Amino acid sequence: MSTLEVLKKGAPKLRITSEPVSSERFGTPELEQLVEDMIETMKLENGVGIAAPQVGVNDRIIIVDDGKKIDAYINPKIISTSDKMIESEEGCLSVPGVFGIVKRHKKVKLKALDRHGKPVRVSVSGFPAIVFQHEIDHLNGILFIDKVEKLTSGENDPLI
Numbered sequence: 001m002s003t004l005e006v007l008k009k010g011a012p013k014l015r016i017t018s019e020p021v022s023s024e025r026f027g028t029p030e031l032e033q034l035v036e037d038m039i040e041t042m043k044l045e046n047g048v049g050i051a052a053p054q055v056g057v058n059d060r061i062i063i064v065d066d067g068k069k070i071d072a073y074i075n076p077k078i079i080s081t082s083d084k085m086i087e088s089e090e091g092c093l094s095v096p097g098v099f100g101i102v103k104r105h106k107k108v109k110l111k112a113l114d115r116h117g118k119p120v121r122v123s124v125s126g127f128p129a130i131v132f133q134h135e136i137d138h139l140n141g142i143l144f145i146d147k148v149e150k151l152t153s154g155e156n157d158p159l160i
């Protein structure tokens with residue numbers, strides 16, 4: 001296991017659409033290592049989620065700490081969302097020092113594959129729903145600063 005460098009805003013890999021993980025890669029040491037390294041990196045950086053593009057890999061893989069467990073979700077796809085929205089303060093390991101209020105769906109349902117390629121369904125509300133939406137945005141080249149309603153710190157950053 002090793003920790004990986006987290007790319008920061010401005011890195012081109014954070015801005016491209018990541019590719020689905022192909023079926024042949026499930027169960028390989030390469031994929032297992034990537035997942036373990038992403039988990040280790042997220043923990044080291046005190047994050048509650050991380051997406052593969054943040055470690056320079058444009059694969060559709062996210063790690064989410066939902067408060068109960070930390071797990072990998074591969075090729076995640078949101079299948080339904082609540083009309084009800086909630087606002088909360090977000091930050092991102094790739095945008096250090098910047099926090100702001102983002103509006104997101106209160107509840108989401110998604111499907112994904114686990115690291116072994118087994119289909120999983122997730123139904124979440126509140127905080128974990130926000131984390132899943134934030135991380136899935138990364139797979140589409142979107143950062144929370146693109147959606148922020150109001151910055152709560154880091155306003156002087158000239159790139160925003």
Ligand code: CO
Nearest residue numbers: 091092093094
């Ligand atoms: Co992020």
